[in-house]
Amino acid sequence: MDIGARVAQARAERGVTQAQLAASIGMDRTALAKIESGSRRVNAVELVALARELGHRVEWFVEEAPPALASYRGARPDEPVQDIDRELDVLVRDAEFVTSHCPDLVAGQPEPLPHPVTAEEAEGLAAAARRMMGLEPAQPAHDLSRLVAGLGLLVFSVDLGEGADAGTVLLRRGGVALTNGHWRVGRRRLAAAHELGHYLIADQFSVDWRVAASEAHGIEARLDRFARAVLLPGEDLRRRWTHWLGVPEEMWRDAAVRAASHYGVDMATLARRLVETGLVDNDQAADIRRVQTKQADIVEKNLVVRDELVPVALPRPYEQAVLRLYRHEVITADRALGLLRGSFQRESLPDLPPLPETEIWDVTS
Numbered sequence: 001m002d003i004g005a006r007v008a009q010a011r012a013e014r015g016v017t018q019a020q021l022a023a024s025i026g027m028d029r030t031a032l033a034k035i036e037s038g039s040r041r042v043n044a045v046e047l048v049a050l051a052r053e054l055g056h057r058v059e060w061f062v063e064e065a066p067p068a069l070a071s072y073r074g075a076r077p078d079e080p081v082q083d084i085d086r087e088l089d090v091l092v093r094d095a096e097f098v099t100s101h102c103p104d105l106v107a108g109q110p111e112p113l114p115h116p117v118t119a120e121e122a123e124g125l126a127a128a129a130r131r132m133m134g135l136e137p138a139q140p141a142h143d144l145s146r147l148v149a150g151l152g153l154l155v156f157s158v159d160l161g162e163g164a165d166a167g168t169v170l171l172r173r174g175g176v177a178l179t180n181g182h183w184r185v186g187r188r189r190l191a192a193a194h195e196l197g198h199y200l201i202a203d204q205f206s207v208d209w210r211v212a213a214s215e216a217h218g219i220e221a222r223l224d225r226f227a228r229a230v231l232l233p234g235e236d237l238r239r240r241w242t243h244w245l246g247v248p249e250e251m252w253r254d255a256a257v258r259a260a261s262h263y264g265v266d267m268a269t270l271a272r273r274l275v276e277t278g279l280v281d282n283d284q285a286a287d288i289r290r291v292q293t294k295q296a297d298i299v300e301k302n303l304v305v306r307d308e309l310v311p312v313a314l315p316r317p318y319e320q321a322v323l324r325l326y327r328h329e330v331i332t333a334d335r336a337l338g339l340l341r342g343s344f345q346r347e348s349l350p351d352l353p354p355l356p357e358t359e360i361w362d363v364t365s
Helices: 003-014 018-024 029-037 044-054 058-062 082-101 119-132 144-149 185-201 219-231 234-245 252-263 267-276 282-289 295-300 316-327 333-339 357-364
Strands: 070-073 153-158 166-170 175-180
Touching: 003 018, 003 029, 003 044, 003 058, 018 029, 018 044, 044 058, 058 082, 082 153, 082 166, 082 175, 082 316, 082 333, 119 185, 119 219, 144 153, 144 185, 144 316, 153 185, 166 185, 175 185, 185 219, 185 267, 219 267, 234 252, 234 267, 252 267, 252 282, 252 295, 267 282, 316 333
Parallel strands: 153 175
Antiparallel strands: 070 166, 166 175
16 A cells, blocks of 8 residues: 555544644645655655654554454444554554564464354354363353464454444454453453354455344354354253252342353343243343342352453463563564553563673674
8 A cells, every 4th residue: 555545544544634744743734745645755754753643653654454354243333443443453463563473372273164054053163163262061261362362363352432342354374353342341252252253264255333234144143143152052051040040049130140150241142142042031031131240149149250351451372472572672662562552561571681791892882
């Protein structure tokens, strides 16, 4: 992509005029106009100033993004996806940079699985995904980011406000998923599981909320079914639900609270899954959606409170790779902090060993 066109794109996203941008970096407006039109070259000093003012790194203007397609879910048709587009672009470039120096960060993407055409096939895909993650049939899919990292999918969480739930990019090796940390933990986990579905079937086309809104029985709906089945495996849910309903002095509300806590899902996801597995009818599901877990429930039922993908959240293998690059002095402290997206402070970085005296002499002589 032409550098001038990139400058124009970033300026439009920033919502500033040519005159405002030019003034902010001490450039004549006509010079900026010529850069954007491609009739004037931009020198390195000018590009650094433009990049700083527009909130992008220099390589964003001079390098093409990795060849990949994104899929989005969860936004309403009147909501833009610019925020998630921009964040995904940065994350993809960061992941590509880190994996280029640490190839072992991503083992590679599994062989693509068939697209689920029916609800039964979505359930089968979920069972296959759980096996690939090493989960036992009755084991909850907790710490989902760690589980999917073993399949080559790096899941990040950033607060994107009230926009899309998540997006996924298939890379040359592996993939990057971004979940919207603005939402509560159950919704974040459901979104991450949904993106795992996109990753495993390796979509060769873009599926976004504009399509999904009018395709209730399409791939997005089937991947939602897949995500629920990953988080709430049917046979285990049936067994536990029956047991919880049989606990003396407890009711269906208590069973719902226990189930939501055990599987790490929100009440809406639980209710939908209970209907799918034939454990409740639609009226009972509507009641379950209105249930709220109280502090008294947590204490009296001795529930474990878990929180995942709290923004900013980075995959642990990615964090370890960045710190390894910093320790080996492949990257500077500023670059490491940028790759870690503000989740580290400078003083939190590891101490580097002092240079040997011979090297210090070489530098200063």
